[in-house]
Amino acid sequence: MLTVAEAQSRVHDLVASAKRAGADAADALYVCNESTAVSVRLGALEDVERSEGETIGLRLFVGRRSASVSSSDLSSHALDTLVERAVAMAREAPEDAYAGLAPEDRLASGPGPDVDGDDGAEVSPQALRARAEQAEEAARAVAGVTNSEGASASAGRTIIALATSHGFAGGYATSGHGCSASVIAGEGASMQRDYAYRSSRHLADLEGSEAIGRRAGERAVARLDPVKIGSGTMPILFDPRVGSSMLGHLAGAITGSSIARRTSFLLDALETEVFARGISIIDDPHRVRGLGSKPFDGEGLPTARRVLIEDGVLTGWLLDSASARQLGLQPTGNAQRGIGGPPGAGTTNFYMAPGALSPAELMADVKRGLYVTELIGHGVNGVTGDYSRGAAGFLIEDGKIGPAVAEITIAGNLKEMFRAIVPADDLKFERAMDVPTLRIDGMTVAGA
Numbered sequence: 437m438l439t440v441a442e443a444q445s446r447v448h449d450l451v452a453s454a455k456r457a458g459a460d461a462a463d464a465l466y467v468c469n470e471s472t473a474v475s476v477r478l479g480a481l482e483d484v485e486r487s488e489g490e491t492i493g494l495r496l497f498v499g500r501r502s503a504s505v506s507s508s509d510l511s512s513h514a515l516d517t518l519v520e521r522a523v524a525m526a527r528e529a530p531e532d533a534y535a536g537l538a539p540e541d542r543l544a545s546g547p548g549p550d551v552d553g554d555d556g557a558e559v560s561p562q563a564l565r566a567r568a569e570q571a572e573e574a575a576r577a578v579a580g581v582t583n584s585e586g587a588s589a590s591a592g593r594t595i596i597a598l599a600t601s602h603g604f605a606g607g608y609a610t611s612g613h614g615c616s617a618s619v620i621a622g623e624g625a626s627m628q629r630d631y632a633y634r635s636s637r638h639l640a641d642l643e644g645s646e647a648i649g650r651r652a653g654e655r656a657v658a659r660l661d662p663v664k665i666g667s668g669t670m671p672i673l674f675d676p677r678v679g680s681s682m683l684g685h686l687a688g689a690i691t692g693s694s695i696a697r698r699t700s701f702l703l704d705a706l707e708t709e710v711f712a713r714g715i716s717i718i719d720d721p722h723r724v725r726g727l728g729s730k731p732f733d734g735e736g737l738p739t740a741r742r743v744l745i746e747d748g749v750l751t752g753w754l755l756d757s758a759s760a761r762q763l764g765l766q767p768t769g770n771a772q773r774g775i776g777g778p779p780g781a782g783t784t785n786f787y788m789a790p791g792a793l794s795p796a797e798l799m800a801d802v803k804r805g806l807y808v809t810e811l812i813g814h815g816v817n818g819v820t821g822d823y824s825r826g827a828a829g830f831l832i833e834d835g836k837i838g839p840a841v842a843e844i845t846i847a848g849n850l851k852e853m854f855r856a857i858v859p860a861d862d863l864k865f866e867r868a869m870d871v872p873t874l875r876i877d878g879m880t881v882a883g884a
Contacts, residue, residue, distance in 0.1 A: 443597035471592030493775035538735035548731030571649035578653030604736030630655035692759025701821030717745035721784035728784035734773035821850035
């Protein structure tokens with residue numbers, strides 16, 4: 437694994453080589469990932485995985501024609517061949533009026549914000565095995581747990597460097613730590629499974645493995661003996677671990693490519709009320725130790741905190757340079773990319789601000805409803821906003837959570853669902869997309 441400085445030097449040299457070979461413009465991205473993961477099941481070691489790989493990608497332009505190539509061989513000969521191949525490909529590619537690097541006058545400069553994304557910790561396989569074993573033991577100790585699908589612990593580090601031919605060069609490192617457990621409760625046809633998982637940038641921020649395992653066991657046991665419910669329209673509360681999917685649907689609908697292709701159910705919603713008044717949804721790439729934090733985006737533009745939903749109103753799109761040109765706008769610093777292909781747009785640390793009521797208060801007036809803890813399938817139409825997904829969770833009766841329910845379908849339309857969302861006050865930053873408990877009234881439930 438190269439250091440950040442070495443990675444920056446490597447992409448800078450590759451861009452310079454592309455220019456010498458005839459490219460009018462170019463950018464290069466280096467990504468190196470190293471990780472170790474240990475899995476156990478029923479107290480025995482099941483798997484130890486160690487991976488380390490580095491890849492460099494080159495995107496270059498000959499006029500309005502472009503090509504993208506990548507290589508995991510970083511030798512001088514391999515990179516020279518990479519450049520030759522890319523130039524030849526670009527000269528045969530169709531022209532794209534919107535292709536090109538990010539605007540030069542908008543590039544990030546200086547060191548950028550310190551998001552403290554790398555703790556520098558070296559975690560041994562023995563320590564990872566101990567963490568996984570502790571998680572599984574805690575899960576299996578919960579009364580009612582009868583089997584285990586296993587537990588795992590992981591640690592890794594990523595180095596990223598980006599250079600462009602018009603003046604940007606930057607790089608950063610991130611670390612990552614995780615722990616999970618998945619267990620089964622009950623016997624025979626009545627068995628139920630559930631899991632718990634946590635991840636963090638710094639090892640010191642990772643929740644204790646015993647707490648993770650215990651939560652997995654308690655979740656599995658709570659799902660035993662699900663009841664059948666009839667179909668109807670009722671309020672639904674979404675647990676935060678599944679409610680965050682609402683932000684995923686929003687992000688997909690406001691990316692520049694969806695708007696430019698006119699394939700979004702929010703196509704004409706800019707500067708209108710999409711959510712109820714009082715709702716705020718923020719993308720914060722500078723959160724210290726955030727899972728999605730980064731000092732610059734995939735095109736070398738500075739990242740910035742954005743309130744994309746302010747008091748219920750949609751304030752802007754998520755734009756990379758190409759989609760911004762198509763829409764006659766400016767890129768927003770939300771470009772994301774992999775080694776191959778052009779950038780797209782996306783979010784970093786995306787969250788909904790909390791409301792004023794506790795989850796208990798939020799459900800206090802629900803005579804009959806559902807508390808959803810699992811969503812199944814992908815029945816969402818991004819063009820119309822129609823929503824239909826399998827679900828499982830718990831019945832709410834007279835303001836209290838009751839027995840488990842399973843094999844149900846919940847349906848609605850995201851336009852109406854967004855306007856009906858009421859957030860609780862229990863927001864926690866645990867993922868790259870975070871919401872508090874959410875309540876949505878008027879959804880259709882198809883039961884037994």
